[in-house]
Structures are given as structure tokens and as C-alpha cells.
Amino acid sequence: MSGFQTNSRVINWIEHRMPVFSFLDHSIGRGYPAPKNLSYMWNFGSLAGLALVIMIVTGIVLAMQYTPHVDYAFNSVERIMRDVNYGWLLRYVHMNGASFFFIVVYIHIFRGLYYGSYKAPRELLWMLGVVILLLMMATAFMGYVLPWGQMSFWGAKVITNLFSAVPFFGEGIVTWLWGDYSVDNPTLNRFFSLHYLLPFVIVAVVVLHIWALHQFGSSNPLGIETKGPQDKIPFHPYYTAKDAFGVGVFLVIFASAVFYFPNALGDPVNYVPADPLATPPHIVPEWYFLPFYAILRAIPDKLLGVVAMFASIGLLFVLPWLDRSPVRSGRFRPIFRIFFVLLLIDAVVLGIAGAKPPEGFWLIVGRLATAWYFFHFIIVLPLLGVFERPKPLPASISEPVLKGGGSPMGSGAGTTAKPMEKA
Amino acid sequence: MADTATPAQAGSGETRRDFLYLAAGAMGAVGAGSVVWPLIDSMNPSAEVLALGSTEVDLEPIAEGQRISVTWRKQPVFIDHRTAEQIEAAKAVALDDLPDPQTDEQRAQRAEWLVMIGVCTHLGCIPLGQKTGQPRGDYGGWFCPCHGSHYDTAGRIRKGPAPLNLILPPYYFASDTQVVVGETGAGA
Numbered sequence: 001m002s003g004f005q006t007n008s009r010v011i012n013w014i015e016h017r018m019p020v021f022s023f024l025d026h027s028i029g030r031g032y033p034a035p036k037n038l039s040y041m042w043n044f045g046s047l048a049g050l051a052l053v054i055m056i057v058t059g060i061v062l063a064m065q066y067t068p069h070v071d072y073a074f075n076s077v078e079r080i081m082r083d084v085n086y087g088w089l090l091r092y093v094h095m096n097g098a099s100f101f102f103i104v105v106y107i108h109i110f111r112g113l114y115y116g117s118y119k120a121p122r123e124l125l126w127m128l129g130v131v132i133l134l135l136m137m138a139t140a141f142m143g144y145v146l147p148w149g150q151m152s153f154w155g156a157k158v159i160t161n162l163f164s165a166v167p168f169f170g171e172g173i174v175t176w177l178w179g180d181y182s183v184d185n186p187t188l189n190r191f192f193s194l195h196y197l198l199p200f201v202i203v204a205v206v207v208l209h210i211w212a213l214h215q216f217g218s219s220n221p222l223g224i225e226t227k228g229p230q231d232k233i234p235f236h237p238y239y240t241a242k243d244a245f246g247v248g249v250f251l252v253i254f255a256s257a258v259f260y261f262p263n264a265l266g267d268p269v270n271y272v273p274a275d276p277l278a279t280p281p282h283i284v285p286e287w288y289f290l291p292f293y294a295i296l297r298a299i300p301d302k303l304l305g306v307v308a309m310f311a312s313i314g315l316l317f318v319l320p321w322l323d324r325s326p327v328r329s330g331r332f333r334p335i336f337r338i339f340f341v342l343l344l345i346d347a348v349v350l351g352i353a354g355a356k357p358p359e360g361f362w363l364i365v366g367r368l369a370t371a372w373y374f375f376h377f378i379i380v381l382p383l384l385g386v387f388e389r390p391k392p393l394p395a396s397i398s399e400p401v402l403k404g405g406g407s408p409m410g411s412g413a414g415t416t417a418k419p420m421e422k423a
Numbered sequence: 424m425a426d427t428a429t430p431a432q433a434g435s436g437e438t439r440r441d442f443l444y445l446a447a448g449a450m451g452a453v454g455a456g457s458v459v460w461p462l463i464d465s466m467n468p469s470a471e472v473l474a475l476g477s478t479e480v481d482l483e484p485i486a487e488g489q490r491i492s493v494t495w496r497k498q499p500v501f502i503d504h505r506t507a508e509q510i511e512a513a514k515a516v517a518l519d520d521l522p523d524p525q526t527d528e529q530r531a532q533r534a535e536w537l538v539m540i541g542v543c544t545h546l547g548c549i550p551l552g553q554k555t556g557q558p559r560g561d562y563g564g565w566f567c568p569c570h571g572s573h574y575d576t577a578g579r580i581r582k583g584p585a586p587l588n589l590i591l592p593p594y595y596f597a598s599d600t601q602v603v604v605g606e607t608g609a610g611a
Contacts, residue, residue: 177466
């Protein structure tokens with residue numbers, strides 16, 4: 001099974017006692033064949049891993065300077081910005097790193113949505129991904145509370161209050177979460193503790209995610225299974241090189257944000273120290289929570305609003321069973337494609353509605369967009385699986401490339417299989 | 424030995440094993456629970472937090488129509504010296520129009536003084552309306568800017584996502600010019 005071989009006696013000595021090198025080779029090396037047609041959309045998994053590492057490394061160093069106490073937290077962050085050597089850099093990387101982590105992960109998720117990466121036999125892989133998303137959201141939320149600015153405090157208050165919607169036990173749960181009658185020092189302390197813990201839980205689930213990935217390997221833009229060695233290339237050096245190029249592009253964009261627009265994605269109100277007796281006129285979460293915040297506010301009932309918000313992510317868990325179409329890739333699903341674009345627009349509209357005050361025009365827009373979101377997953381996807389007529393699939397991954405290269409006319413179409421039409 | 428192993432006894436041996444599994448499992452669950460509970464309960468408010476007492480407020484300087492905020496248990500408490508019109512407006516509302524029906528008498532021990540915890544029952548923001556110039560919502564009471572809940576002049580929810588009226592803290596009037604928030608004050 002393992003094609004791993006080396007002449008190095010040291011490596012062989014270790015390998016014999018603990019087969020770590022063949023494991024690596026089998027995971028990300030020559031021994032891991034991947035479909036040869038992966039596009040740049042398949043770069044975002046490795047980028048998400050990179051973002052996680054950046055967050056953990058900068059976070060560990062920042063924690064050495066930060067003071068988790070309501071009287072000192074805000075000032076300790078300002079001290080990091082002004083007095084600690086390179087503190088401004090560490091904090092800006094950590095702060096923008098969170099945003100870029102979400103950007104990369106959202107692209108990764110929409111890639112999966114378009115190419116049907118959640119379909120059999122990769123359902124568990126997908127569901128582990130949704131678990132990672134939830135853990136990321138919890139981690140990001142608690143991290144945002146730590147600087148103890150106005151948005152930190154009131155964001156914490158509003159989000160923990162979501163649990164008061166739970167029937168009967170709601171108030172008890174919220175008091176337990178706070179450890180106090182309001183968001184206060186006990187809350188800040190436990191959020192710091194959990195904010196440090198959860199990233200390592202994410203690492204553990206990422207390991208499971210990759211484990212599940214390697215069972216069947218990556219999906220691919222055509223969404224058909226690889227038929228044999230002719231459809232695959234070794235992960236190393238081909239995809240390690242391609243991933244490394246993606247890392248380069250990512251770092252250029254990330255560095256531009258960190259060095260030139262470090263506060264573009266943040267809310268200036270969070271540079272005002274927390275005041276438990278004055279709510280800011282307009283509370284908004286960080287941009288990556290806005291679509292979910294819009295769903296929460298769209299429903300004029302406390303419990304149902306909270307239920308809808310959690311359901312919007314819960315739906316992703318059962319997505320493999322909502323979309324029953326046997327064709328994975330959106331390339332061969334003409335109607336699905338249209339609805340996919342609409343969902344993408346819907347997510348953006350939800351994000352904008354979440355940033356606006358919940359009144360008048362934007363409240364209506366938020367409600368319509370919320371309705372469309374659920375309509376898409378609960379009605380459209382199951383019906384498409386039954387009524388949509390997909391385009392013919394190519395016989396293999398190699399076929400479109402080889403056929404396209406051979407015929408001067410058919411090269412543009414790419415995906416249509418001419419022999420099948422004649423047959 | 425061999426002649427004691429009757430079929431009946433073999434059967435009872437299996438039920439005994441099932442029983443032992445169940446008993447051991449139940450004991451294990453109780454043991455695990457008793458270990459986990461201290462960890463969970465340690466996150467509840469601690470003794471020094473619970474020991475926070477009451478807040479006394481001098482009502483003398485509060486003019487009619489004026490609203491002030493005091494702090495009790497780290498939360499703002501709204502004290503509103505209501506005008507006759509505000510009391511009338513609150514009393515004129517039919518109970519059927521209220522999502523959380525309460526009469527004005529249930530809301531205020533003394534009609535001219537409204538004492539409430541100033542925390543929106545939706546998601547915990549502090550409603551506006553305490554200071555002059557702040558919006559008071561469609562019903563002349565308070566307006567929560569976070570998610571658009573409107574409260575009337577008795578602090579009752581009228582419109583928006585909040586499910587309940589503003590919560591009333593325990594309080595009593597120690598005298599005509601002093602209110603104590605946090606105690607019910609038997610006999611006062």
C-alpha cells in the first residue's frame with residue numbers, strides 16, 4: 001500500500017519504529033493521488049488551515065500581554081497597540097486574521113455548495129465542516145468580547161441573551177453563562193478561557209475533517225469519480241505547489257489589509273471602553289455574522305427568531321439529504337446553477353440587511369431574504385433533485401480535456417460529450 | 424457442581440448479569456454526574472456576587488416628568504416620576520391590546536412612581552427614553568434601539584420582538600421620599 005521509500009538510514013530507523021513518514025507521504029505527499037482537474041476553488045481548504053495557524057500563533061503571543069479583567073482589559077489592548085514591541089502588528093494580524101479566516105471559509109463552503117461536495121460518500125466530511133464553522137463562530141464571538149469595548153460588551157449581552165429564549169430554563173442558563181446578574185468580570189474571564197481552548201478543539205475537528213477527506217479524496221469540478229490512475233496526479237509536488245501559490249496570493253491580500261486598512265472591517269464604536277449603562281445607538285456584530293443577525297431580527301418573535309437563526313446553520317447539517325440530485329457538480333445542473341447564484345445574492349442581501357437598523361425598507365428586505373434562504377434549502381433543492389434534467393456527464397475526468405484538445409469546434413463547449421449525442 | 428447447573432439457574436445467571444450491568448452503569452452515571460456538577464455550578468454567580476444588597480434612592484429631587492437611572496445588581500433601574508397624562512394614558516389602554524397583559528396598578532405601587540429594571544426583555548439592551556431628546560417610541564414610554572421594541576408609559580411592551588413588559592424589581596417605599604430597590608420591606 002505504501003509506496004514510500006528512502007535510502008536515508010535515519011528516516012528508515014524512525015519509520016520502522018513509528019511510520020510517521022509514510023503517514024505524511026500518504027497524507028500530503030506523493031502517496032496521495034488527487035484528481036488532476038482541481039481548480040483554484042480547491043485552494044481554500046489549505047488557506048483555511050493556514051489562517052487557523054496564524055490565529056493560534058498570534059493569539060498565544062497576544063495572550064502573554066492581555067489582562068482579562070473588566071478594569072484592565074481595554075487598557076491592556078491599547079498597551080499592546082502602543083507599548084508592546086510589534087504589538088500593533090500582532091493585534092492587527094489577529095484581528096484581520098479572523099475576518100480573513102471567515103472569508104476563506106465562506107468561499108470554501110460556497111465551493112462545496114456549488115460542486116455538490118457534500119454528497120455521498122462525503123456527508124460526514126461536510127458535517128464535520130459545519131461543526132468547524134460553528135466552533136469558529138463561537139471562538140470569534142468570544143474573542144471579540146475580550147477588548148471590552150462598547151461593541152464587545154453589548155454584542156456579548158445580546159448574544160448571550162439569545163439563550164433566554166429557551167422555554168423555562170432560559171433565565172437560569174443566561175445567569176449561568178454570565179456568572180453574574182449581567183455581563184461582567186466572570187463573563188470576561190470565562191470567555192478568555194474558552195477563547196483560548198476552542199481553537200485547539202477546532203484543530204482536533206480539522207484532523208477529523210481531513211481524515212474523512214482522505215477516505216475518498218477530494219471531489220472535483222466535474223463531480224464525477226476518478227476512474228483510475230490516469231485521472232489522478234500525486235498531491236506532492238503538484239498540489240503542494242498549487243496550494244503554495246494560493247498562499248502567496250492570500251498573503252499579499254492579507255498583508256494589504258493588515259498594513260493599509262487594518263480597521264476597515266471593524267466597528268469604530270469598539271474603540272470606546274465598555275459602558276454597562278449605555279447601549280450604543282446601533283449594535284451590529286462583526287461582518288461575518290451579519291446574515292445570521294438579519295435572520296434573527298427578521299422574525300418578530302424572540303424564540304422563533306433565535307430558532308430560525310440556529311436553523312439556518314442546522315440546515316447545512318442535513319443538506320446532503322435535502323439535495324437528492326445524483327449529479328454533484330453545478331456545471332451539469334442548469335437550473336440549480338441559477339438558484340445557486342440567487343442564494344449567493346441572497347446571502348449578500350442578508351448581510352446588508354443585518355447591518356441596517358431593523359425598520360422600514362431594510363426590515364422588509366431582511367424578511368424576504370430570510371424567507372428565500374429557507375425556501376432555497378427546504379423547497380427548491382429537494383424539488384430540483386426530482387424535476388431537473390441534468391446535462392450529460394463526461395465519461396471520465398480525462399475525456400473533456402482530450403476531446404476538447406482534439407476537435408477545434410468542441411473545445412469551447414468543453415463539457416458536452418459529443419459521442420454521447422451521436423449514440 | 425455439575426448437577427446444580429440446571430437450565431433455570433443458567434437463565435437466572437443471565438438476568439443477574441444484566442442487572443449487574445445496569446447497576447454498574449447507573450452508579451457510573453451518578454458518579455460522573457456528581458463529578459461534573461461542581462464544574463458546572465462553579466460557573467454560576469458566586470457568593471460575593473449574590474451578596475450584593477439593595478439600593479436606596481432619594482426621590483426628593485426628581486421633578487414630575489423626570490426620569491432617572493440608578494444601578495442595582497449591576498443593572499440600570501429606571502425611576503420615572505410620571506405626569507398625570509402619562510398615568511392616564513397607561514390606564515386608558517385595554518388589556519386586550521397588550522402582548523403581556525398587566526394593569527397599571529400592577530405596574531406601579533404608587534401611580535406617580537414607576538420603578539423598573541431598564542433592560543429590554545428581548546436581548547438585554549438598555550432602552551432609550553431616560554434622557555431628554557432620546558426617542559420614546561410610538562407609545563411615549565421607552566424605545567429599544569437594538570431590535571425596535573416599543574414600551575408604553577407603564578413600561579409595558581406594545582410593539583416589537585420583546586416578549587415581556589420591563590421587569591419590576593422588588594422595591595418598597597421607606598418613606599414618601601425614599602425608595603429601596605432590592606427588598607420588599609415587610610410592613611413598609
